[in-house]
Amino acid sequence: MPKAKTPRRTGYHHGNLREVLIDAAVQLVEEGGPGNVSVREAAKRAGVSPGAPFRHFANKTALMTAVAEQAMSRFRSEITNAVESVATDDPIERFAAVGIAYLRWAIRNPTHFQVISTRSLIDWDSSESLRHDNEAVRALVEGSMVEAQRRNMLRSYDIAETQIAARALVYGLARMCIDGHFAQWAVAGHTAEQTAQDVLKHFVALIGNEPETAKKADLTLEHPD
Amino acid sequence: MPKAKTPRRTGYHHGNLREVLIDAAVQLVEEGGPGNVSVREAAKRAGVSPGAPFRHFANKTALMTAVAEQAMSRFRSEITNAVESVATDDPIERFAAVGIAYLRWAIRNPTHFQVISTRSLIDWDSSESLRHDNEAVRALVEGSMVEAQRRNMLRSYDIAETQIAARALVYGLARMCIDGHFAQWAVAGHTAEQTAQDVLKHFVALIGNEPETAKKADLTLEHPD
DNA sequence: AAATTATGTAATCACTGTTTACAATCCTGG
DNA sequence: CCAGGATTGTAAACAGTGATTACATAATTT
Incomplete structure (x- = not known):
């Protein structure tokens, strides 16, 4: 058994990362305008690695x-x-x-x-x-x-x-x-x-x-x- | 004689870096809008190191x-x-x-x-x-x-x-x-x-x-x- | 069950603004 | 005229960014 490294998240494949990322970005927009949005911060708030968003958004x-x-x-x-x-x-x-x-x-x-x-x-x-x-x-x-x-x-x-x-x-x-x-x-x-x-x-x-x-x-x- | 490391520029202290930086930034704005401006690129075009602009502009x-x-x-x-x-x-x-x-x-x-x-x-x-x-x-x-x-x-x-x-x-x-x-x-x-x-x-x-x-x-x- | 596809991670790249310690030049007062 | 301080440059570093890559894991299809 390979012992998952970070099994903190249940249903590991997150299920609806796309929507969660959008919500996080919306929140960032509300907090500080469009300039406050960063893909990495959205990823962090979704509890996901920095590269993950690019599976759902080209850029x-x-x-x-x-x-x-x-x-x-x-x-x-x-x-x-x-x-x-x-x-x-x-x-x-x-x-x-x-x-x-x-x-x-x-x-x-x-x-x-x-x-x-x-x-x-x-x-x-x-x-x-x-x-x-x-x-x-x-x-x-x-x-x-x-x-x-x-x-x-x-x-x-x-x-x-x-x-x-x-x-x-x-x-x-x-x-x-x-x-x-x-x-x-x-x-x-x-x-x-x-x-x-x-x-x-x-x-x-x-x-x-x-x-x-x-x-x-x-x-x-x-x-x- | 300490042999200046990079004596390429005459009158070493450049004289009017501030204006040259503004001109470079203006050029960058014209080339690609405000988003195209970076301090580093302006510095590069002025032939100066990336930190130099901050002697003339707070940010x-x-x-x-x-x-x-x-x-x-x-x-x-x-x-x-x-x-x-x-x-x-x-x-x-x-x-x-x-x-x-x-x-x-x-x-x-x-x-x-x-x-x-x-x-x-x-x-x-x-x-x-x-x-x-x-x-x-x-x-x-x-x-x-x-x-x-x-x-x-x-x-x-x-x-x-x-x-x-x-x-x-x-x-x-x-x-x-x-x-x-x-x-x-x-x-x-x-x-x-x-x-x-x-x-x-x-x-x-x-x-x-x-x-x-x-x-x-x-x-x-x-x-x- | 095996193969394939979708979706995550980790590491890395190039670039950014900005700061720091240091060095070179200039300016000014003795 | 030159000692010393103030200006203004450099080099190196830091943290943050968008984005890509190789790889691993989970879901799905065959």
Whole structure:
């Protein structure tokens, strides 16, 4: 009998190392951002040798991509749930709901949002799931946009550009929070999340057809940066 | 005579290693983005031992911060030059000029824009110069915004929110390009730069008071992502 | 039961940021 | 002008990283 050297782990072949590694990586992301993830540390936390992860992931990027897929799925759920639970069928309100849910998730899960939005960390093109979830969100925005135009609720006729502007605005707000451009800002009375939402609503009012735009005069926000 | 071990370099103490290291790091950034920078490689290119850089920079972040300062200075110059060489004194046109110059520089210097906008790479707070240049750009935007409001050229009364929206939009556009969210997009007829400019102009039209907004119906842009 | 395949380990490689002890050069005050 | 301290370089080391390799063990198929 060869007397197993380290029989500490039962069912020696671990069974579901892949999932455990992803969970460990998720935890590392939450603890200190994407930069805090190391394959070795994930392996250590899974109670496995440093080379073991490479039986399940071609490289670190593949592991990060799996983390991103998990995060993206939650991200998409939050958004689709939010828009489904919106009372009205007003397309502009539905559009706003998407943006607000987007910002809410991004600001509350900054490290994970960083993972799913920074392409250098992951292998976006190789992941069906990432593209699929992303497309679902995009389609949600486009759908409400098209419907809003059909009802003549938009100021501009060019929904393509309006849509890109909307995406860029929301993405920009999320990243400005995450990249730390709002240092002074969050210190002020308003939370970053609240302010981001206000700005989004401001934008929504701008694209709308209503002659009376948001005239809530001054929130006297500290200037960002 | 102790016969210098490696007298290959004249004026042995190199004279201006600090600048040479920054230049090497800049080159590395250009070659492969911020992730391509290593202190050791910069040292090698400067013809110096791996420990030498730490006589001039406390750590890698300090080196990257120096790189960022140089980039930020160019970034600011491009923007201030652009707005100064704008013919009209129309504040909204001046505002648009800032945004266009911003996008132009970011898209043409993506790796450097990544350096100056990703706070995890640099020590933003410790750099007077970074804050100063950033504030100059911000003030430029705010100035034109305030003036536009004074002339009653804006739709909304809340310039604070409009200003944040503008910043977020431009930042979002720049980062979407850089983070690779426009893959299919750039392949289409329009360059990323042209499209980003169009979207910016679209936004500028939206915030303006003119009843007739941009009605250039369809550019039939491929959808991003 | 034997052969094959999947999945782990151990050792190793090249590379990274950073620190330490030491050496060479420069600068300045007597 | 030169003694001595401050600068600024080197060499060697350390711990950590992603990744590969040869090998061992467990699960699975034949």
